[in-house]
Amino acid sequence: LNTFFYTTLAPLDSSMTVASNVTTCQEWEKAHHLLFHLGNLSLLVGLLIPTTVGLHMILLRLLLMTGCCLFITWATLYRCTLDVLVWNAVFLLVNFMHFFFLVYKRRPIKIDRELRSVYKRMFEPLHVREALFQRLTGQFCTIQTLKKGQVYAAEDKTSVDERLSILLKGKMKVSYRGHFLHNIYTNAFIDSPEFRSTQMNRGEKFQVTITAEENCKFLCWSRERLTYFLESDSFLNEVFRYLIGKDITNKLYSLNDPTLSDKAVKKMERQPSLCSQLSMMQMRNSMASTSDTDDVLNQILRGGSGGSSLRKSHYKASTTMKPIEEAMEDDVFEADSPPASQPGPKTPEEV
Numbered sequence: 001l002n003t004f005f006y007t008t009l010a011p012l013d014s015s016m017t018v019a020s021n022v023t024t025c026q027e028w029e030k031a032h033h034l035l036f037h038l039g040n041l042s043l044l045v046g047l048l049i050p051t052t053v054g055l056h057m058i059l060l061r062l063l064l065m066t067g068c069c070l071f072i073t074w075a076t077l078y079r080c081t082l083d084v085l086v087w088n089a090v091f092l093l094v095n096f097m098h099f100f101f102l103v104y105k106r107r108p109i110k111i112d113r114e115l116r117s118v119y120k121r122m123f124e125p126l127h128v129r130e131a132l133f134q135r136l137t138g139q140f141c142t143i144q145t146l147k148k149g150q151v152y153a154a155e156d157k158t159s160v161d162e163r164l165s166i167l168l169k170g171k172m173k174v175s176y177r178g179h180f181l182h183n184i185y186t187n188a189f190i191d192s193p194e195f196r197s198t199q200m201n202r203g204e205k206f207q208v209t210i211t212a213e214e215n216c217k218f219l220c221w222s223r224e225r226l227t228y229f230l231e232s233d234s235f236l237n238e239v240f241r242y243l244i245g246k247d248i249t250n251k252l253y254s255l256n257d258p259t260l261s262d263k264a265v266k267k268m269e270r271q272p273s274l275c276s277q278l279s280m281m282q283m284r285n286s287m288a289s290t291s292d293t294d295d296v297l298n299q300i301l302r303g304g305s306g307g308s309s310l311r312k313s314h315y316k317a318s319t320t321m322k323p324i325e326e327a328m329e330d331d332v333f334e335a336d337s338p339p340a341s342q343p344g345p346k347t348p349e350e351v
Helices: 002-024 034-048 056-079 082-105 113-126 130-138 192-197 223-231 234-253 274-288 293-301
Strands: 141-146 151-153 163-169 172-176 179-184 209-212 216-222
Touching: 034 056, 056 082, 113 130, 113 163, 113 216, 113 234, 130 141, 163 223, 192 234, 216 223, 223 234
Parallel strands: none
Antiparallel strands: 141 216, 151 209, 163 216, 172 179, 172 209
């Protein structure tokens, strides 16, 4: 009987001991090989890299690949477990694809020599990356040339809906009905006022004539394709709005004083003429005293690159906003006269 109980109950007792050891870990196994711990350490370091580091994604993928390689070596040489080997091989392949893509995105972009000056002067200060600039200039724009005396846009003939251009080399002259308005120099938009003023109204013609005074080279976009591209990229759309607005401001300031755009005169630090200050004061007063500023800007810009309608436009003053008053000295316009012995009574208009 004792033999019977011993032979039947002993296996039950041993199976209960094994089950208890599996669930409660009463007996711990020996530590794994050093490669196993190095693999886990590599994963830990990769996950601890802060996102403020410029190359944190590349470093993360590189450390994950290192950990997978260590796990594969450990599973092959010391554990001989096929499942661990296969899973880590899959993880290694996925991380390698991500690593290759990240390195490819950070490859150095070679910008064309003719466009390098435009990028450095206009787009790089606004944090436009080389890859985005290459997309902007490499797909739907062309570099065109004009010889001295050729016309870029003819007054009342050339449509404004076709293109938008930046002058790369040379100098252009803007005139209205034969009267000189201002010059256009390198790294500046040629037809920015027309592009801005006709965004809502299509089918209009240039109201100024733009002529090449030297052999010119300019970067030209198709307007429709450029507009479609900017709608898909909000950041680049804001960059263009800023650049075009700044270019229009420069053209308005140089409208009545062409020497403001002359590089030789710029070095002399010459101040704007009185005529230019008066014209800019009238434009500011018109915009400040009008309730709809966008309509005023569109009407000013619709006069062409030189803002020719600035001399002809009249705006109704709003009752809710007064014009900006800028004090001017009366003795600039009046001749010297002897003082009166006794001031006369003031008229209602003088009061």
